[in-house]
Amino acid sequence: MKTTPASWSRGRLIAVIAAGLVLLILIGVGVYGLITGPRPAGDPNPAPAPTVTEPGESETGRPGPPRVMPSNDPDEFARNVAEVLFAWDTGSGLMPLDYSAAILEVGDPSGHEQAGLASDIAGYLPTREAWIELRKYATTQHLTIESSFVPEAWGQAVEQAQPGQLPAGATAVTIEGTRHREGVWNGEPVTSEHSVSFTVFLACPPPAPEFRSGLCHVLRLSQLDNPLR
Template sequence: MKTNPASWSRGRLIAVIAAGFVLLLLVGVGVYGLITGPRQTNDPSPDPTPTVTAPGESEPSTSGPPRVIPSHDPDAFARNVVEALFAWDTGSGLMPLDYSAAILEVGDPSGTEQAGLASDIAAYLPSREAWIELRQYATTQHLVIDDSFVPEAWDQAVEQAQPGQLPPGATAVTIEGTRHREGVWNGEPVTSEHSVSFTVFLACPPPAPQFRTGLCHVLRLSQLDNPLR
């Protein structure tokens, strides 16, 4: 029996757009770093990756990645962080590292959790190779948040933490939502949806110069689909 090439190609596109979902489930952080401390690693940091324009695509857009809106409110800030984290466009001319930088800008001002946060963010974004593949189909992504709450397990974590182990104003917000990806094949839209859940660890300390006048900052992200409950 012969296979229709158009049908096969369309099926391949859907598989490519959804492939990141499976990869993100397999590649996770595993530890949160806040209670157990920063992770130790001997792996060198990756070199910065230049922006690459795939053959045949239009010139890159001059717009940058989504910025995290500052807030003093933990729940509002957590939502702002994840909306920026999940909102990307492969046709923007940017690369995953550009989107990572936008989140790191609102990271731990002390620098203690920055290395761990960078690793966490990388697990949520496509690899450079996957990004270039997705760019061929003008793939974009965004997150629709269904619920956000402070998990009960966080209270237990705070009780077990040693004095001074958690930064001032530390808390956790678990996010539940639906991740949407859209692409284009032969002028026709192709979409994919996937339910996700995870926890954002953040701190909203009292006003002080070293704490950015009380604004919240993100500390770490849990493994995707392995949130605190």
């Protein structure tokens, strides 16, 4: 790191520190990928494309997980995504990848953010090994949403972005709620509750054929319990 010249004013130093903190925040919640944009053409190490099944049908042919209801309203769409993201049933015969598919189906239609989004979703779902263990206890989960809002830090993120770096209609909605889990232990029903918070980064572009007639789509998700404020 370069030594700060003594001639720099206190105000300039504070501005540099503030800019650095904003960058750290962006990296921490996963929106940094949106600011930097997609990988350039010809990248020798492109991120692998996720392999998923179509929502509504699992790999076993059984009924699939709930679909995300489409919307052109950012807050409503973010809530729809959040509810489906947390809604799973280990006794359904489905696996975590089946539930991932339901979110990826409403992901970035350009495909630029799909690999990153798949990685984000994996952080919210049990691993395959954990899923098999939870299945022994007939574990199910759902989310009760208590609040949703556009975080103030999103305005800072937009200010940091260069023209054209964010997709058309991009925004962020932070969700706060309670995760509910239910299962069976030694033949008795058991439940648990845990407060959660996270940010859904999405875009609701103007109507156009390439943007699914103006419907919103998911770009990325923050780390669980590390939302943008």
